[in-house]
Amino acid sequence: MNDSEPPTPRRRSTTRRVGFVLGIALLCAAAVYLIADPSELRAFSDRIAHAPAWAIVLVLIGPLLNWVFVSQCLWALNRRHGEIARTEMLALVGSAWLLNHLPMRPGLVGRIGYHAKVNRIRVRDAVEASVWSLVHAIIANLIGLGLALLLSPEIGIARLALILSSPLAAMLLLSVLAETKSDQLGLMMRALMWRYADLLVWMLRYAAAFAMLGVQITPVQIALITAVSQAAQVIPITGGGLGFREWGVGLAATMSKGTAAIDMRTAVGADVINRIAETIIVIPLGLICTTIVTRRFKTAMDTRREEQASMGPVLPEGEAVRHAQEEHQGGHPGEQ
Known part of the structure; x- marks a missing residue:
């Protein structure tokens, strides 16, 4: 195979499986690193006990x-591309959150497939929405x-919270103004507002x-960080x-300057604390949401099959034409 040929699905699958194993290895390495020094581990545990x-x-409610x-x-x-309930999206994201920890990120693929089958949102539109979510995350991080960078290291907590949360009010106002011109633009601005709120929660965590x-x-x-x-x-x-985040946070923290x-x-250790909190939340929440999504998907498919059955069998194009002609002739016997 030439180097210029695009990667096959099998090669992509292998790459992702290798990446998953590497992530698990890095996560295990982080755990070993934390417990390697008994005295540091005792101090670590003591600080957590008196946190x-x-x-x-x-830390516990942040993931929620x-x-x-x-x-x-x-x-x-x-919502720019089809009808979907807010609670429905909560269940989808909760399910995908859990499933995305598995190799091949089945949660993302499953959510896009669900949108196509149940919400009748085209695959390319669902993918486009996911890309915009990533773009909004980048914009939110740049704003934050x-x-x-403009704030003093000695700034008070109340003032810090006020300044960092001020873009939320601006985004809400812009979304309201945008909705007077275009629903699509208004929804885009609201998406950015929610993404920035998500960023603030991560900073708090x-x-x-x-x-x-x-x-x-x-x-x-x-x-x-x-x-x-x-x-x-x-x-x-x-x-x-998995794994990459723990070491990335470690490097970012040690390279940054502070008081x-x-x-x-x-x-x-700080990122492992957040990882443990996420795990405590995502397992039960993800299982509940997956059950809800599965039931809703089955109900939607059963309803669609009933609708198709009530419409009668779908005839091939040629047969459908002949059938229509026969019906027309049978209804007007004196015209031949």
């Missing part, structure tokens, strides 16, 4: 907020990082995870950035 309550709450906000972003983007380890990070560090984390999660060969230096073990 502030607000940080623990944010991400699920809601990403679902609403994708709902707005797909740009604002963080990382600030909380580091706080659980006794580390206070600056706005720039939060924004940079979050951007690297989100970039790792879109790597197509592994779901959720205090962050060592690699602490940074990797």
